Amino acid sequence: MTGYGIATWAGLEEEAFTVGELLALAAEVTGGAEHHLVAVQMPVSLVMITPIAQALHGRGRSRLPPVQACG
Known part of the structure; x- marks a missing residue:
């Protein structure tokens, strides 16, 4: 299987x-x-x-932190 991803923090x-x-x-x-x-x-x-903490704990309009949303 092939796949692609996105690399961003901003x-x-x-x-x-x-x-x-x-x-x-x-x-x-x-x-x-x-x-x-x-x-x-x-x-x-x-x-x-700071980005790591935000990714783990979430903030703003997202219902799940990014790391959890990828799970």
């Missing part, structure tokens, strides 16, 4: 979209649940600890 941090919205868009573009979006890459760095 889009999630600035609430341009949620993981759920990305999945819905992928399904809309491909015409169904077989869209092959399989990865969301976020930075892991001690310098950037």
Whole structure:
């Protein structure tokens, strides 16, 4: 199976979209649940600890933190 992903933090941090919205868009573009979006890459760095905390605990309009939404 092949797949693709998205590498962003700004889009999630600035609430341009949620993981759920990305999945819905992928399904809309491909015409169904077989869209092959399989990865969301976020930075892991001690310098950037705030994005990690936000990813784990959530905030803003997303109902689930990004890490949980990918589960």
